[in-house]
Amino acid sequence: MTARGGLSDAELARLMNEMREGPRPTAPAALPASPAHDALLSFSTLPRFAELRTQSAAAEVLGIENPYHRLHEARAGAVSRMAGREIVNFASYDYLGLNGDPRITRAVVEAAEAWGTSVSASRLSAGERPAHRALEEALAGVYAAEDALAFVSGHATPLAVLPTLMGPKDLIVTDALMHNSVVLGAQYSGATRRSFPHNDLDALEAMLARDRDHFARVLLISEGLFSMDGDGPDLKRLVALKQRFGCWLMIDDAHGLGVLGRTGRGLAEHQSVDPRGVDIWFGTLSKTLVSCGGYIAGPSALIAYLKAFAPGMVYSVGLPVPVAEAARTALAILLEEPGRVAHLQANSIAFRDGAAAAGFDVGTSWGTGIVPVMVGETIKTVLLAQKLLERGINAFPVLPPGVPDRSARLRFFISAAHRPEHLDAALYALREEGARLGIVGF
Known part of the structure; x- marks a missing residue:
């Protein structure tokens, strides 16, 4: 399958993964004996540095924002603040809402x-x-x-x-x-x-x-x-x-x-x-x-x-x-305080079952803390994450090779600190944006 911009889904997955990881280490080339080797002392001459520019240009053509290393402007728990506005955060390991207790x-x-x-x-x-x-x-x-x-x-x-x-x-x-x-x-x-x-x-x-x-x-x-x-x-x-x-x-x-x-x-x-x-x-x-x-x-x-x-x-x-x-x-x-654990587990089951009822594939998730929403295609996964963030929902896209080919997904970390309205807002936005992208029922 060919994604937007003429890239295959596999090529796009590789591009997005390299945006996350940066250039792979390579063996340094032998320096020339002449004083001209001084020109190689700039880090921008490293063998794969040009790929960084290529990746940024390709992402711009595809209308994709880099989803990695986003800046949080507040303590990132069940909610956070990004780009000056509050968002509901599903990208935190703070399962019991204890950070800042x-x-x-x-x-x-x-x-x-x-x-x-x-x-x-x-x-x-x-x-x-x-x-x-x-x-x-x-x-x-x-x-x-x-x-x-x-x-x-x-x-x-x-x-x-x-x-x-x-x-x-x-x-x-x-x-x-x-x-x-x-x-x-x-x-x-x-x-x-x-x-x-x-x-x-x-x-x-x-x-x-x-x-x-x-x-x-x-x-x-x-x-x-x-x-x-x-x-x-x-x-x-x-x-x-x-x-x-x-x-x-x-x-x-x-x-x-x-x-x-x-x-x-x-x-x-x-x-x-x-x-x-x-x-x-x-x-x-x-x-x-x-x-x-x-x-x-x-x-x-x-x-x-x-x-x-x-x-x-x-x-x-x-x-x-x-x-x-x-x-x-x-x-x-x-x-x-085991009640925190019970609350987390109830939130997780509610979100997993709500996503499944809306037609999304939640894989083999037990519904305890981690709920993947399987999308399959890299381009749709990244675009879905981007559309959700525009609506105040932060869910992280996970792409190959971090997961097997054709199993790109959004990963929702659920917290005991998430309130019912947080879960409802996420499910509502997920249903609407997923339908627009043709993801429901993957």
Whole structure:
């Protein structure tokens, strides 16, 4: 199919993705020996810089605004302000509406006054602070784990952990839709890497039956709640498979914590599975816990090993105390106020069912926190997001290769702080603009 401006949908998807990511790194060309090499010192001479200009020109011809890196002029929760006007925001991970909660802000201020804004160096060399241990004890409690460990970056956590645990004699098997951080961590580990079709545990079982005995250690990895599709795996069966074939099991619960389960304890609570059946729980502090960083929860031997050998712990600065206290306080509120979780889940179901009733394809979403509206074509997805924003609704377009070809979508993050009128306004605008673009019923 050819989109506007003579670009195919695949070409347009690539263009929009490169607008988001910028030019790909390339090997630098050898500099000439003559003084003329000074002309190459301008960054505008980099091999793919011209593509940036081409992309901007093509987007202008197509009437597309760059949807990436938009400026927010207020705290971006259920509502935000962009270009001087208030918008309803569906592009925030603040699932429980805790960002800016006075209790969290007060804890951050008190921590900064007492401890400053840095712990100066890695925890191995500069030592730990009580906030580190308090946060990790609370995180371990969520998963009934023996211990936990907090890292300064959620994305960097698997990059530090997987190469520390796995090597060339080992196998890492992931869901095909696994998050980029896990994919990169698996690549850096040097282990053999395989993937199975999304949530297809029959395929996983067949793969293990065929290949398990060829490797020393095997690590299975899936997500508690997939951020692009809003669904998740059958955890009980994953635990059974890892026990049958003698594997470790790791679950990325970054989007599950605070969203899934009666009290927001994640996938294990959602499916009534003993969380101790999972060897490695991975998550982030930047979503429900409205802070920044990542964490691992599991057996004490695992945590001791990572503290001693994981590069992201040994060579990286520890969490600033205010950051750790923000996450710990948010986690305490989550556990003390399960009504927030119930409200989030009710909002999510209402929005998913409303979109489906209007004729939109919501994929396999469970209707908990994340609701995709499947569009298919890149051009229509970007235009739909643009039309919604013009009407005060901010929903982010997700395009290939971030999702499989022909499955471009708008991704709606639902919050406990969204009011009924927010959901109604979004659904109303979605119906009207979707009809104009011929998207309903895709």
